[in-house]
Amino acid sequence: MEYLFSHFNYVVVIVLMMTGLYVVFASRNLIKKLVGLSTFQTSVFFLYITLGKVASGQPPILEKDPSSKSGYDEHTAFIDPVQLAASGDTYILPGQGSEILYSNPLPHVLILTAIVVGVATLAIGLALTVRIREVYQTIEMDAIEQQDFQYNLEGIER
Amino acid sequence: MDWLSTHAVAFAIVLPLLMAAVVAMLPNVKRLAWLVALLVAVFVAVAASVVLQTQAGLGEIIYEMGGWEPPYGISLRIDALNAPILLLIAAMAVATLIYAEPAVASEVEGRRSGPFYAAFLLCVAGLMGMVVTGDAFNVFVFLEVSSISTYTLVAMGANRDRRALSAAFNYLILGSIGATFFVIGVGFLYAETGTLNMEDMRSILANLDGGSRVAQVAFGFIVVGLGLKLAMFPLHTWLPGAYAYSPTLVTAFLASTATKAALYLLYRFCFTVFDPSFDYVAAVLTYIVTGLAVTGMIFCSLQALFQTDARRTLAFSSVAQVGYMLLGIGILTVAGLAGGYLHLINHAVVKGGLFLALGAMWYRFGITRISDMAGLSKTMPITTAAFTVLAFSLIGVPFTAGFVSKVALAEAAAAKGWWWAVGVIMVTSILALFYMGRMMMVAYFRDPPTVDGVAWKRNEAPALMLIPIVGLAILSILIGMRGNVFLTDIAENAAWVMLPGSGL
Numbered sequence: 001m002e003y004l005f006s007h008f009n010y011v012v013v014i015v016l017m018m019t020g021l022y023v024v025f026a027s028r029n030l031i032k033k034l035v036g037l038s039t040f041q042t043s044v045f046f047l048y049i050t051l052g053k054v055a056s057g058q059p060p061i062l063e064k065d066p067s068s069k070s071g072y073d074e075h076t077a078f079i080d081p082v083q084l085a086a087s088g089d090t091y092i093l094p095g096q097g098s099e100i101l102y103s104n105p106l107p108h109v110l111i112l113t114a115i116v117v118g119v120a121t122l123a124i125g126l127a128l129t130v131r132i133r134e135v136y137q138t139i140e141m142d143a144i145e146q147q148d149f150q151y152n153l154e155g156i157e158r
Numbered sequence: 159m160d161w162l163s164t165h166a167v168a169f170a171i172v173l174p175l176l177m178a179a180v181v182a183m184l185p186n187v188k189r190l191a192w193l194v195a196l197l198v199a200v201f202v203a204v205a206a207s208v209v210l211q212t213q214a215g216l217g218e219i220i221y222e223m224g225g226w227e228p229p230y231g232i233s234l235r236i237d238a239l240n241a242p243i244l245l246l247i248a249a250m251a252v253a254t255l256i257y258a259e260p261a262v263a264s265e266v267e268g269r270r271s272g273p274f275y276a277a278f279l280l281c282v283a284g285l286m287g288m289v290v291t292g293d294a295f296n297v298f299v300f301l302e303v304s305s306i307s308t309y310t311l312v313a314m315g316a317n318r319d320r321r322a323l324s325a326a327f328n329y330l331i332l333g334s335i336g337a338t339f340f341v342i343g344v345g346f347l348y349a350e351t352g353t354l355n356m357e358d359m360r361s362i363l364a365n366l367d368g369g370s371r372v373a374q375v376a377f378g379f380i381v382v383g384l385g386l387k388l389a390m391f392p393l394h395t396w397l398p399g400a401y402a403y404s405p406t407l408v409t410a411f412l413a414s415t416a417t418k419a420a421l422y423l424l425y426r427f428c429f430t431v432f433d434p435s436f437d438y439v440a441a442v443l444t445y446i447v448t449g450l451a452v453t454g455m456i457f458c459s460l461q462a463l464f465q466t467d468a469r470r471t472l473a474f475s476s477v478a479q480v481g482y483m484l485l486g487i488g489i490l491t492v493a494g495l496a497g498g499y500l501h502l503i504n505h506a507v508v509k510g511g512l513f514l515a516l517g518a519m520w521y522r523f524g525i526t527r528i529s530d531m532a533g534l535s536k537t538m539p540i541t542t543a544a545f546t547v548l549a550f551s552l553i554g555v556p557f558t559a560g561f562v563s564k565v566a567l568a569e570a571a572a573a574k575g576w577w578w579a580v581g582v583i584m585v586t587s588i589l590a591l592f593y594m595g596r597m598m599m600v601a602y603f604r605d606p607p608t609v610d611g612v613a614w615k616r617n618e619a620p621a622l623m624l625i626p627i628v629g630l631a632i633l634s635i636l637i638g639m640r641g642n643v644f645l646t647d648i649a650e651n652a653a654w655v656m657l658p659g660s661g662l
Contacts, residue, residue: 024331033331041338044345051349107348110295114341117302121334124309128327131313135320144324151321 009050016043028141030132034125041118045111052107059103163212166205167221167234167290170244173205174198174283182276186269189259195275196255202282203248206241213241220292228292228355235292235357238651239430243289243422246503247415250510251282253626254411257514260620264521265318265405274314278411280307285419294344294354294431297423298337301387305333308416312404319526325399332396336386343379346372347431356431364433374438380427381442388420390447390484391454394477401473402526406517409469413476414510418502421483425499429656434490448488452582455481459589463596468516468528471593472509475552478586479505482567485579489570495653497566500645504559504637508551511630515545518619518627528597533606537614540624542601544631549594551634554587559637562645 004011016039023036129139136144162169177198184191213219219236222228236244255278266274284304288297309330315322348354350372351362363373382393389397397417401409432439455478462474479501486498518541519525519534535542551558554565564583571579606614618624637645 021335024335030327037331037334040335044338044342047342048345051345106354107345113295113299117299117306117337120306121302121330124306125327125330128309128313128323128330131316132323132327135316135323148321148324 009046013043013047013050016040016046030125030129030139030141033141034122034129037125038118038122041114041121045114045118048107048111048114052104054103057103162205163208164221166208166212167219167236168223169205170202170209170248171234171283171287171290174202174279174286178276178279178283181279182273184272186272191272191275192255192259192262195258195279196252198279199248199251199255199282202286203245203252206245206248206286209236210241210245213237229353229358232291232293232296233355234290236290237655238648239425239655240289240422242503242648242652243418244286246506247282247285247289247419250411250414250506251278253510253630254407254514257410257517257623257626258407259622261405261407261517261521261623266314267317270314274311274405277307277310277314278408280304281311281411281416285415289419289422292356294347294356294359295341296354298341298344301340301420301423302337304416304419305337305387308408308412309333311408312400312412315404315408318405319403321399322403325396325403329396329400332386332393336383336393338383339379339386340383343376343383346376346379350376356426359431360433363431363436373432377427377432377439377442381424381447384420384424384427385450388417388424389477389480391450391457391477391481394454394458394480397477398470398473401476401513402467402469406513406520410510410513410517413472413513414506417476417480418506421480421502424487425495425656428487429495434657440490443488443490447484448579451481451484451488452579453481454478455485455582455586456589459586459593462593463589465593466527466529468519468526468531468597469513471528471597472512472516475590475593476505476509478590479509479552481586482564482583485583486567486570489567489574489576489579490657491570491574492650492653492657493570493573494567495656496646496649497563497568497570499652500566500649501563503645503649504551504563504634507630507637508548508559508634511548511627511634512545512552514623514627514630515541515548518623521623522617522619523614528600530607531597531600532604533614534601537606537616538618539616541619541627544624544627545601546598547631548634549598551638553590553594557635557638559634561638566646566649 020036020038020040020043024033024040027033027036132144133139136147138144177194181191181194184194209219213236217237219234220228221234221236223232223234226232258275258278262271262274281304284300284302284307287300288304291297291300309326312329313323313326315325344354347359350366350370351359353359353362363370366373386393401413404412428434428439428443434440434443458474458477458481462471462478465471465474482501483498483505486494486496486501489495489497516525519531519538522538523530525531525534547558551560554560564587568580568583571577571583608614619627
């Protein structure tokens with residue numbers, strides 16, 4: 001039980017993932033299928049973000065170094081010198097060798113991309129649903145398959 | 159020239175990606191969008207052949223996108239495994255685009271032709287990207303770029319046959335699930351290795367020696383995700399609908415490139431990220447992939463026999479042919495992989511040509527059913543001749559492309575002692591003879607239908623359609639006659655990249 005709570009995020013991920021996948025396959029309504037698909041994809045976003053989070057870590061944002069007014073230390077080596085010259089202050093990047101824990105920013109960046117992909121997929125899916133509704137007058141999978149079957153029997157008119 | 163050979167890889171992706179936006183916004187002048195798209199495809203093909211040449215000289219090219227070093231930035235990685243596929247995709251894009259002008263004019267609404275070519279170029283960019291990139295997450299992004307544009311391309315068949323809409327929807331659902339499975343796998347790999355660069359992943363996984371549960375889970379997700387994309391046997395249900403109802407050139411392009419690029423990714427992940435010397439990888443490839451491949455070969459060949467729609471027949475045949483390529487993976491020897499790789503290239507050429515020929519038949523006579531193909535040898539002799547050559551190549555008649563790769567595969571299976579696999583290859587080839595023969599019989603031995611007492615007259619496809627169809631037919635014979643000269647080397651080099659130690 002304690003194990004479950006300490007891995008709470010993963011429990012959420014698994015529940016969402018399975019719910020989404022079940023809805024995609026179990027429902028026969030096109031919109032509901034898309035809802036399930038989105039839920040499924042969202043669970044992956046959670047998974048990635050959970051991977052990136054470090055316990056008691058802070059956001060990986062540059063901080064002004066209070067101790068040193070001038071010059072570089074090893075932590076500032078990554079910082080653009082132009083930025084330093086403009087502000088006149090030095091910054092520290094929490095990272096390897098520094099005392100500050102920070103969360104991994106990379107998964108967040110990846111997930112921003114994945115969210116865009118998910119939105120695009122959903123948009124195409126909804127657009128297709130609109131077109132299907134126009135042509136078939138229904139968005140129920142069963143009715144569509146019924147009509148397609150009829151269409152097959154009658155042959156293709158040109 | 160030096161500059162071009164350095165940056166050709168980036169060109170192959172960036173050019174179609176940028177020009178897609180331009181093509182979408184072009185004014186609706188007759189043929190303008192087509193001309194621009196064709197020019198872009200030709201440039202991309204030139205870039206791809208430059209890449210292939212450079213790769214042949216250097217062995218491996220690593221191109222750092224934007225000058226960022228691999229652990230931080232995204233690198234493009236070209237070796238003997240993906241350079242030929244890059245050229246294959248570009249060449250098929252050119253072939254289908256030459257064919258596109260009359261086809262799109264008749265199948266897609268006039269005002270939609272600009273967006274159609276834009277989506278096509280996006281699809282090309284996505285496929286190119288997923289083939290060349292050396293970054294696991296980048297693969298997902300390009301995979302989705304190509305997939306999402308493919309969904310719209312398939313749906314554009316609705317102008318001709320409304321079932322394209324429900325087919326596109328099914329493809330969207332299953333394709334997205336596949337891509338999401340893949341990205342879950344990449345996430346687990348990232349959690350295990352802390353890197354997204356495939357080369358780094360490989361070295362870290364090699365140190366783990368297959369002992370990691372997370373890596374095993376990642377492998378499972380990646381294989382299932384890619385299996386959906388490449389239409390591995392029980393995961394192929396999206397394919398027949400999408401191939402049968404999309405616009406004809408989209409079918410030809412998808413059949414010859416989309417599943418092939420996904421199959422390349424399976425090669426990439428199974429052999430150069432994971433390693434078949436890991437127990438779980440070898441077990442999955444030997445038992446599960448081979449089993450599904452063989453089942454798919456038999457089952458889908460049988461299903462192809464019972465279709466009334468010509469393009470559905472070829473679609474089921476495509477799933478069966480994917481089985482051959484997967485069997486090549488399952489054999490797990492250099493010879494087997496080379497055979498599978500050879501079959502990948504041959505099948506792209508052959509199936510692309512067959513779908514183009516069927517498209518030309520639709521263009522002239524509105525033929526979709528096999529029973530309507532009556533008398534085509536008289537009404538469209540050149541197209542039917544090319545179709546016949548390509549059909550023989552699909553069956554595996556000697557002196558055609560299919561023969562070379564099927565023999566290579568059968569030899570590899572026999573060398574491993576898998577005589578049952580040789581038997582399966584024989585049986586499915588005979589089944590192919592039946593389902594392709596059915597079309598040939600109707601086309602050659604029945605008289606053209608008569609309308610109001612007048613038989614259909616000879617009405618050959620336009621030249622723009624004939625060029626790629628005949629070209630691909632000639633290419634398939636060339637491969638059959640001289641394939642052992644140039645293609646076998648390419649396939650073997652690719653196989654050596656996959657199994658460098660060849661300890662297996």
